[in-house]
Amino acid sequence: MEELLGIRESYGEALAQIGAENKDVVVLDADLSGSTKTSLFAKKFPDRFFNMGVAEQDLMTTAAGFAAAGKIPFASTFAIFATGKAFEQVRQSIAYTKLNVRVVSTHSGITVGEDGGSHQAIEDIALMRSLPNMTVMVPADGIEMKKMIRHMLDFKGPVYIRGARNKYPKLFDDDYKFEVGKAVTIREGKDATVIACGYMVSQSLKACDILKEKGYDVGLVNMSTIKPIDTGAIIHAAKVTKAIVTADEHNVIGGLGSAVAEVLGESSPCLMKRVGIKDIFGKSGSAGELVKRYNLTPGDVSDAVMQVIRKRDGQ
Amino acid sequence: MGNDIKELEDIARQLRIDIITMLNKAKSGHTGGSLSAIDILTCLYFKEMNIDPADPDKPDRDKFVLSKGHAAPALYATLARAGYFDKAELATLRKYGSILQGHPDMNLVPGVEMSTGSLGQGLSAANGMALAAKLDGAPTRVYVIMGDGEQQEGQIWEAAMTAHHYKIDNLCAFVDNNGLQIDGEVEKIMGIEPLADKWRAFGWHVISINGNDIAQILEALDEADRTKHRPTVIIAKTVKGKGFSFCAGKVKYHGVPPSDQELEEALKEIGGSATPHQI
Structure with missing residues (x-):
């Protein structure tokens, strides 16, 4: 049984930790502190x-x-509201000003589940990465989320971190080295490379394991x-394998x-294929069901890899 | 700073000359709303605020946010005269490479505390600054000027709730109530009245004044300083384009600069002169 770590729980715990170390950390939420887990900070530092x-x-x-007054604010709500409803505020007051605001969302992508398409942000990465000055990150597990949040104490400039509702499989150990802007090779491979972020890393x-059983040596890069x-x-991946598949829980337009x-x-x-949400809105359902319906399973990723490999090899 | 009312009136008169001169030179920009708000800015920067233009980042300083960012010429003229930057910069307004963008940029202009331009956001930013000062136990007071057309923005009322909820009494906001917006009279475009009642209902201490009267502005600021446990809004009735007959009370001059001839006549009218090289 694989170990699962909550992305939002990891966020809240990390906030509470850095809040104890740095009194300039302030946290703002929009009536969703119980869901985003900023409540874990609120309990310790109500002021x-x-x-x-x-x-x-x-x-x-x-x-x-x-x-602007020198604090390190973390502003949290669901991804759709953080980047959609408040897009212009993020643009004008955060990105344009280069201020050290950390916009950290939860409930991105279709794994929001039952709340349905109105609440499933499938366009937040596209919106945020189109803003000048904005750094955009997506943690692949709870450990990486914690490392990212800790990095935010000294990092300069506006940041969007895309969190999630669900627990993700634990991928990394506590000694995992996270660096902003640095991809991490999880598995080397010579036949093809999958570049993924967030939930789609695990x-x-x-998918790489499925392919291995079929005799393919496929690499995996965590593009957090x-x-x-x-x-x-x-x-580097393109030169080594000449076959790239990307995977993110986002619209295939504008995301990773x-x-x-x-x-x-x-x-x-080089040849590539994007695994993601195919320019359609989400629906209500369990996260597990939706991952299948929207073709984000390990089998979907491995199928995409096989398609690219065949095309590359002229089959 | 012990400037008396007469001195402040003289400063405002000179700033009005600077405003129309720089707008004429820029050949675009917002004349009416710069002139209606300049008496308030004069009182803030030359009397009320604890600031040091030689040290723009002085700790515990008071702060100002121009929520109606299109009145940038008024802020730039004020900051230049206060000594934040060389007055010669005013001639570069809206030109490529200038620190004086069409709307204020905090990363370019010394003394600008917050970049603005998109209406509705300045009060929220000011709330954040005022709350940060309270966390630090700093004596900082934060001042804001909003437009009256800007009262139509929903975010203003979100911020109004926030300031009341968190008892932000180190905040004083002005509404530059000149009655006009770019498409016409505010009350005809999207009525905001009864404005004082609205702010009162949101829990604010409300003061209504003539916003082109230095003595009334200073008195209202004193009252705001004394008001505890809740924020103060000063609804300042003003004349758009105040000071010059070519533009006073005229909708057209919301976003139109004075022509060469209008500038010349305006300078004669106010008994001032300014050649482009002087600003």
């Missing part, structure tokens, strides 16, 4: 926690005001920083797949 009510635009610009790891993207890692395609197209063209 530095600001519930803004159901008002995401005010949430983001108030956080910018805190940052799904893709299982979507912007600035690690172009070196992408070009697009970011990788941009690098490949400009620097090292």
